Amino acid sequence: MVEITLKGITKRFGNFLALDNINLKINDREFMALLGPSGSGKSTLLYTIAGIYRPTRGRIYFDDRDVTDIPPKDRNVGLVFQNWALYPHMTVFENIAFPLELRKVPRDEIERKVREVAKMLHIENLLHRYPWQLSGGQQQRVAIARALVKEPDVLLLDEPLSNLDTLLRLEVRAELKRLQKELGITAVYVTHDQAEALAMADRIAVIKEGKILQVGTPNEVYYKPKYKFVGWFLGNPPMNFVEAEVEGDYLRVYSSRIPVPSHYREIIEKLGIKEVILGFRPHDAQIVKGVGDGLLGEVYSFEPLGREQIVTISLDGVFIKVFAPEEESFTFGEKVTVEIREDRIILFDKEKEVALEYLYKD
Amino acid sequence: MNRMGREKIKDLSFFLFPMILMILFFYIIPLVMTVYTSFTPLRNWNVERYLFEFVGLYNYERLLYMFQHDPTFKAVILTTVVFLGITLVINVLGGLVLALATFFINERIASGFRLLWLLPRMSPIAVYSLVWYYFFHGSEIGTLNSILMKLGVISQPIPWGQIIPWGAWSILIFVNGLVGVSFGMIVFTSALNQIPRELIIAARVDGASTWDISRKILIPLMRWHILYVLTWQFLSLLTTFHHIFLLVQWNLINRDYGTTLALYVFNTAFGRGEQDQGLAAAAAVILSIVGIIGGYLTLKLLKFEKMMKKPRGDF
Numbered sequence: 283m284v285e286i287t288l289k290g291i292t293k294r295f296g297n298f299l300a301l302d303n304i305n306l307k308i309n310d311r312e313f314m315a316l317l318g319p320s321g322s323g324k325s326t327l328l329y330t331i332a333g334i335y336r337p338t339r340g341r342i343y344f345d346d347r348d349v350t351d352i353p354p355k356d357r358n359v360g361l362v363f364q365n366w367a368l369y370p371h372m373t374v375f376e377n378i379a380f381p382l383e384l385r386k387v388p389r390d391e392i393e394r395k396v397r398e399v400a401k402m403l404h405i406e407n408l409l410h411r412y413p414w415q416l417s418g419g420q421q422q423r424v425a426i427a428r429a430l431v432k433e434p435d436v437l438l439l440d441e442p443l444s445n446l447d448t449l450l451r452l453e454v455r456a457e458l459k460r461l462q463k464e465l466g467i468t469a470v471y472v473t474h475d476q477a478e479a480l481a482m483a484d485r486i487a488v489i490k491e492g493k494i495l496q497v498g499t500p501n502e503v504y505y506k507p508k509y510k511f512v513g514w515f516l517g518n519p520p521m522n523f524v525e526a527e528v529e530g531d532y533l534r535v536y537s538s539r540i541p542v543p544s545h546y547r548e549i550i551e552k553l554g555i556k557e558v559i560l561g562f563r564p565h566d567a568q569i570v571k572g573v574g575d576g577l578l579g580e581v582y583s584f585e586p587l588g589r590e591q592i593v594t595i596s597l598d599g600v601f602i603k604v605f606a607p608e609e610e611s612f613t614f615g616e617k618v619t620v621e622i623r624e625d626r627i628i629l630f631d632k633e634k635e636v637a638l639e640y641l642y643k644d
Numbered sequence: 645m646n647r648m649g650r651e652k653i654k655d656l657s658f659f660l661f662p663m664i665l666m667i668l669f670f671y672i673i674p675l676v677m678t679v680y681t682s683f684t685p686l687r688n689w690n691v692e693r694y695l696f697e698f699v700g701l702y703n704y705e706r707l708l709y710m711f712q713h714d715p716t717f718k719a720v721i722l723t724t725v726v727f728l729g730i731t732l733v734i735n736v737l738g739g740l741v742l743a744l745a746t747f748f749i750n751e752r753i754a755s756g757f758r759l760l761w762l763l764p765r766m767s768p769i770a771v772y773s774l775v776w777y778y779f780f781h782g783s784e785i786g787t788l789n790s791i792l793m794k795l796g797v798i799s800q801p802i803p804w805g806q807i808i809p810w811g812a813w814s815i816l817i818f819v820n821g822l823v824g825v826s827f828g829m830i831v832f833t834s835a836l837n838q839i840p841r842e843l844i845i846a847a848r849v850d851g852a853s854t855w856d857i858s859r860k861i862l863i864p865l866m867r868w869h870i871l872y873v874l875t876w877q878f879l880s881l882l883t884t885f886h887h888i889f890l891l892v893q894w895n896l897i898n899r900d901y902g903t904t905l906a907l908y909v910f911n912t913a914f915g916r917g918e919q920d921q922g923l924a925a926a927a928a929v930i931l932s933i934v935g936i937i938g939g940y941l942t943l944k945l946l947k948f949e950k951m952m953k954k955p956r957g958d959f
């Protein structure tokens with residue numbers, strides 16, 4: 283139950299800059315997701331919090347305590363790995379008991395605590411088995427139990443669900459979220475799966491190439507991406523991006539013209555910017571048949587998904603994706619107009635790929 | 645189906661043929677010949693006269709008699725037991741310690757360090773033996789003696805290898821042990837590199853010291869390799885005699901307490917003076933039986949079967 287503060291964390295492996303000046307505050311009892319593509323430095327950051335890596339520069343605080351120079355064992359963190367890292371020569375019981383044995387906890391207390399945590403994770407009838415006798419989901423639970431048994435202040439999870447099949451992943455996801463809140467433990471959860479981060483986390487830190495691009499609630503990072511990358515990385519299908527030119531109060535998008543969204547008028551005026559990238563989510567637009575007010579294009583393809591369908595529309599050769607209700611029917615090549623929900627439009631600078639409002643603030 | 649089966653056998657025999665031939669020529673035939681010879685009074689390679697004379701267990705009875713009454717042969721047996729026991733422990737433990745030590749230090753330093761320990765194995769037997777011949781030499785030209793004399797620890801050179809039994813044994817064990825550790829080291833190092841890093845990280849986070857990690861995680865996970873090295877080294881120490889032969893031949897170590905059974909077999913069959921191939925063959929058969937029993941026991945001892953995983957079952 284601690285608050286974690288990272289101040290200017292930089293980590294180099296030789297010449298390679300794995301973490302670049304990371305500043306992040308993780309609140310007490312918060313579920314923080316570190317989201318980013320593979321190789322972005324998520325695990326490195328997690329291991330730095332755990333104390334396995336020493337930062338090249340910067341300080342780490344647990345509450346007011348500076349733990350930068352404190353070895354992992356004295357930080358009281360529980361760590362869960364992607365491959366679960368269960369000791370193959372120990373039974374489930376021995377695996378879970380191992381952290382307590384190292385702490386020289388009395389035998390009967392170990393017994394009690396192991397059973398308690400095993401019960402919590404519904405593995406109490408597997409205690410005598412060896413890891414190779416368990417399914418992936420069960421091994422995963424054992425790994426979590428082993429991390430929790432020592433009652434850590436912080437739970438660190440490195441892509442714990444990515445080795446599970448899709449259905450199981452959804453199930454464990456809900457359970458893990460619930461468990462974290464019930465225990466009231468500060469959790470840092472590394473994942474490259476944006477849906478997982480959106481579904482589970484209180485806040486998400488989006489990482490790319492060792493830098494934190496944006497920190498915010500799932501809603502904020504989803505609807506208010508600070509960078510084009512964030513908008514692209516979150517959501518399935520990702521955000522649509524089209525190039526636009528400012529023409530007075532209008533944006534020219536290829537052969538179409540739409541008004542500058544009201545929340546951008548002042549910013550554009552102040553920046554005096556001409557070329558922007560217009561971003562919007564596939565569900566923040568609707569398709570109107572025929573030619574109207576909006577982005578004009580033609581239906582390239584459509585994929586029914588049950589409740590709704592994804593329609594791919596070609597705007598003079600540039601593809602965008604928009605959700606449409608299931609009952610609507612389309613034909614290939616049909617002329618349509620895409621009407622975007624104005625308040626959901628994000629405009630990015632074409633060069634820096636950062637949302638204009640941030641460009642304006644910096 | 646049947647045709648395919650026959651095809652398979654044809655393929656298999658094609659690939660196995662060279663190996664089977666090798667085993668036949670270099671293992672089965674010599675073994676049969678050795679066993680046969682042990683029942684003949686063959687001496688001085690006088691094949692026409694002795695090879696077809698059958699003496700039953702006479703050679704084995706002689707070995708038993710020597711074992712009970714001949715001080716030289718008793719020394720050979722004792723030397724073999726002591727040499728084998730201690731060198732085996734040094735080889736396995738030394739290899740384990742070296743592998744673990746290099747595992748926990750910086751990789752670049754570790755590989756240099758490992759190379760250093762490989763030198764004894766890489767140098768030609770004669771060169772390597774010569775190095776230690778000069779090191780342990782009994783006069784003042786011996787490196788050890790001259791160092792100790794310079795330091796003023798001793799005033800007269802000590803003929804180390806002639807101190808019986810431990811002087812001779814120590815040199816024997818030292819020289820062979822040094823060659824042997826690198827084998828264990830290499831096997832264990834590769835075993836350690838197979839162990840997922842996360843296991844070690846997890847243990848570290850839970851507060852395990854390097855010693856805890858070695859004892860409770862790494863060594864148990866290397867059971868199979870330890871068993872392998874133990875058996876392999878046991879068998880190779882049982883039969884090795886190259887270094888020992890040279891050290892005895894050069895008079896560095898005492899002949900009686902420097903001769904193991906393997907060297908005894910060699911000397912008796914091919915050595916200077918009276919050669920007694922019948923007796924040597926009997927001793928060689930005994931040596932083989934010990935090897936087979938020893939190998940079998942080591943496998944048993946470390947619960948070979950238990951380590952073989954049971955199938956995963958129904959979940």
Ligand SMILES: Nc1ncnc2c1ncn2[C@@H]1O[C@H](COP(=O)(O)OP(=O)(O)O)[C@@H](O)[C@H]1O
Nearest residue numbers: 295298300318319320321322323324325326327
């Ligand atoms: N111990 C290390 N030595 C050198 N480079 C490393 C080490 N660990 C990670 N890296 C590099 O740092 C980058 C980030 O790695 P990592 O944190 O594992 O990424 P992620 O978990 O986001 O996939 C990668 O390019 C990786 O190659």
Ligand SMILES: [Mg+2]
Nearest residue numbers: 324325326440
């Ligand atoms: Mg990772």
